[in-house]
Amino acid sequence: MPVSLQLPEWLVSGGPTMWALTVLSVVALATLISKLLQFARQRPLSSRRADALLDALERGQSPSQPGRLSAPVDRVIWQAWQQQELDDDSWEEDCLRRARQALEPLHGGLRILEVISAVAPLLGLLGTVFGMISAFQALEQAGSQVDPAILSGGIWEALLTTAAGLVVAIPALAAFHWADRTIEQCREKMQDRLSQLKILRRHHRGAPVRVAASPKTADVAHAS
Template sequence: MTIAETILQLYQTGGPVIAVLLLMSVIGLTIILAKSLQFAMNRIHRFREARAAVELFLGGDREAARALVSGTRAPAARLTALAIQGLDAGQISEPRLREELTRVGNDELRALRGGLRPLELIAGLAPLLGLLGTVLGMIEAFQAMERDGSGVSPAVLSGGIWQALSTTAVGLGVAIPAVAALSWLESRVERLGQEMDSLVTRLFTQAPVNHSTPAAR
């Protein structure tokens, strides 16, 4: 049986609820693939250069530290480069530099979290829609029993119940991968946020004091 025939059979079994669930599965899969591609292209898992640059900067080799994180696409390295540049230049006060780094870091994380909300809705709504389809199917099956009276066939009744339960199965089949993917994507963003916070904190707490830094403005 081809994929198209399988989808048609599911639609004939569960009706519009199955159609909505299948549409949600396509949307969810698209979001997962798009976010995975975005994370890979932005190299959010790359912390090695940022960590090495912090070590070099704290060790006094500021030129090598700046060179290591310049021109990179990794968010952690870009934020580290901005922090190193601000600390090395000493043109703004530490509180203002911290505020700017916080703003940039939050912007990076917000951009990475974009699109996760629809995936969260799919993960939450899919099983509920499946349950709704089951309830509607059971109502229809019992209405058929009422119409036929005592002459209803057990095979017909079991077939109606099977059709009703199929929507719950499809709903769970859509929700489970969505929940797993959402958890994985959010964990990567959270890990990035923790790493960026750790790198910036190290720079501010362990870097040598630059006495040329002006007073707070």
């Protein structure tokens, strides 16, 4: 049995462009599933253990040792607290470095979703243009015996790729913005907890407490 008879008619009618969009949809879906699993495992919005550390320090208590830290905010805050021997400048540089290292893996796959959301509509439009050209060529070859079904059928097949491109692009764009916003919230939480830890660190070392975070610590908001 021919392969074309085993495939949906809309897929065959769309031509090579539809095949390209199908591949992009599979890649986008695989990337989204990968991000969901990664976020479920690392919990970028969680700061429970970091908050417990800060709360214990505010009460003047010795924080209990945590177990395995999977959340980026928890991991960076606890690692920063353990670097007591560093001076203030070195400590801030170390915090910034650790924050970048924690946030970098979360960006994996975002570029793929962004590119697919931009390329898919263009591919769909390109397929529509090729389909319209083929439809009008068929209409020209028909000569004086023009059958409206030739034109309408060609246009219908051509518009399939535009619809497919939007179907692929819209979920990919939504997934990209969801993941990007989640990482942004993680970055904001990390910056806030580091600022609190800096104040508590100065207090424990007997230095004057300054509420404003230094530019180096504030740079965590742009770490990626």
